[in-house]
Amino acid sequence: MANPATLLYQQFEKWNHHNASAEQARTPSHDNWETQRLMVRHLDGIDEMLRVLEANGRNVSVYRRTFPAWCAAVFAYPGGWTGNTSAAIDTQTLGHLETLAERLDGELPVADEDLLDRLSDYLTDVRNVLVADIDLPGDLRDHLAQVITHAEWCVSNYAISGDFELRVATERLGAVIGQVSGRSRMTDAWDTVKKNFVWPFAVGIATGPALTAVTQFAIGG
Missing domain, CATH: 1.20.1440 (de novo design (two linked rop proteins))
Structure with a gap:
């Protein structure tokens, strides 16, 4: 299936609208904020997997530097939920997440x-x-x-x-x-x-x- 970076990236792709507010793009009240809360858990999953890679001597510095940007995107910061363009997610932020998603493939057991x-x-x-x-x-x-x-x-x-x-x-x-x-x-x-x-x-x-x-x-x- 998918690692948390892949799932977060896929959701970011759905949320990423340059001429809309985060509230308009995500409509969190429609599912009682379930998707939003799940993306927070995926952030925790990414953080744990990065810790494992770091413990094994792998260089994940670029992802550590970008991690705060992924957090900001999940929480719609600093544009807020009602800003006219707050749904937009930076291209570089998305690019590093897509790269990490590929790198984490094979790092988790996959359910049968x-x-x-x-x-x-x-x-x-x-x-x-x-x-x-x-x-x-x-x-x-x-x-x-x-x-x-x-x-x-x-x-x-x-x-x-x-x-x-x-x-x-x-x-x-x-x-x-x-x-x-x-x-x-x-x-x-x-x-x-x-x-x-x-x-x-x-x-x-x-x-x-x-x-x-x-x-x-x-x-x-």
């Missing part, structure tokens, strides 16, 4: 379509076990429910959420399931949930803060 379907079914199973676990503490129950909902959204909206957002959501799901299984009385049910964990990427491994929790029962399970 069949595994996405399996993940969707798995999320339904997890939700059913959660509903059945009536003794689970309320705060933990609510937290897992929110994590499931976000993962479901990432699967259903994969075309705009992309691989990075899906990877983060899946890692987070694995981490929270690990927490729940350690505090639940329904040991057998949650053991089955862990055993059947679906990692939706055909290649690559989980990374980030949820790495240990996921790999304990998913990647090698």
